[in-house]
Amino acid sequence: MISKKTTAIFLLLFLFTIFFSFSSSAQNTQIKGFADVLTSYQNGKASFGFDEQDLFITSELTDRISFLGESVFKYTPSSPTEFSVSIERLIIKYNFQGNNNLILGKIHSPINYWNNTYHHGRVFYPTIERPLLFAAEIIPLHTTGISLQGHDFGKLRFGYDVVVGNGLGSAAVADNDKRKSVTVAAHIKPIDELYLGVSWYNDAVSKGATVMDKVIGWKVNQNLFTGSIAYFGKKFELLTEGTLGIDKTDTTGSKNTLAAYLYTGYKVTEKLIPYIRLDDLQYQNGEIYFTKDNTTSVIAGLRYQINYLAVVKLEFQHQHAELEGNTNSITAQFAVGF
Amino acid sequence: MMEMKRTRRYKQVIFTKFFFVAILFFCAFTATSQTSSLTVISNQKGAPSTLNFSQLKSIFMGEQQRWRSGTKITIALMKTNTPAGKNTSETIYGMSADELNKFWLALVFQGKTSAPNFFNSASELENFVAQNPGAIGIVDQVAANDDIKTVQVEGKKL
Numbered sequence: 001m002i003s004k005k006t007t008a009i010f011l012l013l014f015l016f017t018i019f020f021s022f023s024s025s026a027q028n029t030q031i032k033g034f035a036d037v038l039t040s041y042q043n044g045k046a047s048f049g050f051d052e053q054d055l056f057i058t059s060e061l062t063d064r065i066s067f068l069g070e071s072v073f074k075y076t077p078s079s080p081t082e083f084s085v086s087i088e089r090l091i092i093k094y095n096f097q098g099n100n101n102l103i104l105g106k107i108h109s110p111i112n113y114w115n116n117t118y119h120h121g122r123v124f125y126p127t128i129e130r131p132l133l134f135a136a137e138i139i140p141l142h143t144t145g146i147s148l149q150g151h152d153f154g155k156l157r158f159g160y161d162v163v164v165g166n167g168l169g170s171a172a173v174a175d176n177d178k179r180k181s182v183t184v185a186a187h188i189k190p191i192d193e194l195y196l197g198v199s200w201y202n203d204a205v206s207k208g209a210t211v212m213d214k215v216i217g218w219k220v221n222q223n224l225f226t227g228s229i230a231y232f233g234k235k236f237e238l239l240t241e242g243t244l245g246i247d248k249t250d251t252t253g254s255k256n257t258l259a260a261y262l263y264t265g266y267k268v269t270e271k272l273i274p275y276i277r278l279d280d281l282q283y284q285n286g287e288i289y290f291t292k293d294n295t296t297s298v299i300a301g302l303r304y305q306i307n308y309l310a311v312v313k314l315e316f317q318h319q320h321a322e323l324e325g326n327t328n329s330i331t332a333q334f335a336v337g338f
Numbered sequence: 339m340m341e342m343k344r345t346r347r348y349k350q351v352i353f354t355k356f357f358f359v360a361i362l363f364f365c366a367f368t369a370t371s372q373t374s375s376l377t378v379i380s381n382q383k384g385a386p387s388t389l390n391f392s393q394l395k396s397i398f399m400g401e402q403q404r405w406r407s408g409t410k411i412t413i414a415l416m417k418t419n420t421p422a423g424k425n426t427s428e429t430i431y432g433m434s435a436d437e438l439n440k441f442w443l444a445l446v447f448q449g450k451t452s453a454p455n456f457f458n459s460a461s462e463l464e465n466f467v468a469q470n471p472g473a474i475g476i477v478d479q480v481a482a483n484d485d486i487k488t489v490q491v492e493g494k495k496l
Binding site for chain 1: 396399401402403404410432434436437439440443444446447448449450452453
């Protein structure tokens, strides 16, 4: 009969084994994060604040399986603590052949360059905040589902994404209807500095679904067509993207929305980059899925790259919106990676 | 006559001085080239013995995930604050040390590839490459090790 002492020793050894095996497997796990603080001046008032605090974890589980998780802590007025945690990405990737991967989980929809490249890492953003088409929720930022992804094929370094997901109106853990969203994206990188991409997104939003904090009263068939050009050279930077959204309902027919932005910067030195960004959102009369608010914006800014983990930006923005009229603001941001 | 001799003498002195300056420049350049030379090393399993420069760059940019044999490519680099690391940033990537760090952070954040393994010394990097099938790295000095091989780039050392 095994004594209690022997059992305790075995248990202790077992725990030690588990601990050390975890420690050794954790060697390929990395935790990184991003945060930023802001100060802004608008309507005669100065304010201090901060954006999200972003943590991301990457882990190599086997030769072919890897994990990436991204969690964001952010200000949420409706929360009792005024803050909430959201899972922005939860990706299990299986590299099945060469540069081809099968991806399961919640991803940033590979619809445009900005969404697919910068995510929540504001230290990477060329401007303080994302283009207006993000705030207007023209493109679905996340998709939970399954995708095939490949990159850097041939001389043009062709890449692709094919995603099938729950779609708009779904919760993070389940779909709200039978219809799935489909995203097909392709890009090439003819030279190191240049990226050219196109994408197509299709979904049907069910009647009664909650999207963008409002209940959709009609079934909406949505198609989004996006084109992207990104050039980040030694001196000159250019990033321009445009999305044509076609929303179709039985009552209103097809309505088009055009959302675009153009960013350009010039490296005076390796660390100092003055830049401008122009945004334009145009909705067709009768649009009922998006909130119709034709908006134009001009941003002039200066970015100082202290090092790859710290950047300071100063911006002036003039915005004209159909609903809010003209606004002018000055904002400074200190963004870091850690 | 005296004037011609003086001119000839003056020309000889100038030529001698120029010759010595040229020799000095040559020696300085040679010394710099020697200290800045890089060598690509790999584990015996995985990398081919010869690569051209565009293949090498593609591998070190994270654009190729596996060798033809199917072995996963693992990149080993000297830290960018070491002379060899700075030299690698400029020679292979055409980037400053800071740009290289940002490049890799962005790529890993996008979930496109695994982060390279960075080392403080050539011997640490060499040991890592020796112990990991599919590993490839760049160093400025190589000690004899049966578990690694030197990869020729464009038919010669880098």
